[in-house]
Amino acid sequence: MEFLSQTYLLLHKDVRLELRRRESLLTMFFFGTLLLFVFHFSFDLVPEKIAEMAPGLLWLAFLFTGTLGLAQLFQAERENHCLDALLLAPLDRGALFLAKTCFNLLLMVLVELVIMPLFWVLFDWRAWNLLPQLFLVTLLGTVGFCVLGTIMSAITLRARARELLLPLVLFPLMVPVILATIRCMENIVRAGELGDAWPWLRLLLGFDVIFTTLGILIFDWVIES
């Protein structure tokens, strides 16, 4: 219980900071929207093709937008030696991990809730009935992204060329999440339901559980003074 209340406290702090300055959230919104425009210029997205390209394009947008959010994740702590102060406090480091992950998840979910309908509108995709299911699958994939991303963001904290290094170490590890999420989304687009993509969903869930657990256990060694 102590663990969860610590998590909540840390999460609360980050949310309040974000509400006050809104830097991460707004940047992510605009960047996501910008990517949709870039897609429009880069691909010939006629109505017949939009359905099959939607899962991949949406995930490209989320991956890059999410990476922006991750780069900012420990920014507040880096300034003014807040991280040292945080580490001196009798906190379970696993709680710090969970709080940061949830915070990033919150940001990404908010962004996705805007970008996804925007995608439907901008590309005149009429399949609005698919949106809830696609969103749920995206949510599971986003959890995987945030879990691994938080760990990677923390270990690259003091590295040079951090903005380049972070995606470089993160993306290869994300392959199962990307594959699983997009296969599920493709099935939903094609057949209106998961169908034989269920194994992929189980893989995704397994991934989320394994790495969330690992993150909580290993975070002690990730952040050291």
Place this chain on the structure above:
Amino acid sequence: MTPAWGFVALAYGIVWGAIVIYLVALKRRYRSAEVELNRLRSSEVTENNDKK
């Protein structure tokens, strides 16, 4: 040489060439580290002798 042996030669050639190069480079780094370590060790001894 039939094309088949050509590919075999290419594969074996590249792989063993690369391994030899890596080994040579490794040995070179090894030797320079050894030299540096000996230099530090011997000047340490003379420093200790000077202190006495």
Place this chain on the structure above:
Amino acid sequence: MGETGQLKKRKGIHGTLALIAIGVGLYYGLVVAPPDAYQGEVQRIMYLHIPTIVAAYVAFFLVFVGSCLYLWKKEKRDDILAHASAEIGVFLTALVIVEGSIWGKPTWGVWWTWDARLTTTAILLLIFIGYLLLRSLIEDEGRAASAAAVLGIIGALDIPLIHMSVYWWRTLHQPPSIFRPDKAPWENIAWPLLIPLIVNIVAFLILFFYLLSLRYRLGEMREAIKTRRLERGI
């Protein structure tokens, strides 16, 4: 005083042993082994490809073990092991991709294909290149070691998941011929081909451990140099 004479002699023996083993392996692979019924001589590339893969996986297993031990006990030697193994592992994995590509050209007609094994190997290469980059970009050695150890553990645990997901995705293509999930390896390959293969695998592993011992010793010496420099304020 440098290395003791005994250590040097052991290294010399190890190196010679590796050389002999490789020689034997080459003889078996290129002369003793018969050409394949379907692929012809090109199939001989397997005597390079599979041993390299085996050695690479041993290397990454050692990275995992070294990383776990380092986080647990914080002893420098485990970190040196992980680093040395990773470096050799990256080198070997790059070779695996080159070998697979060269083997693929005559058998499939293309230099690259997104089949399960090549794709997984490429991802593995990227993960461990990231590992080496991470180490080199963090200035504080202690932090670099811890960060790398975490990445090593996560990477190693992710690999089975990556393998599985890529394999499922590419089930249409030919499944791996030796390491199939349903049959034992020796049931998949004819006897005359198996012996040269095993000989070559053993030879490669001897070579791998020889390279590892050199690289490990290099790591130890660098650590010793750094310590001495620090003590003397250089």
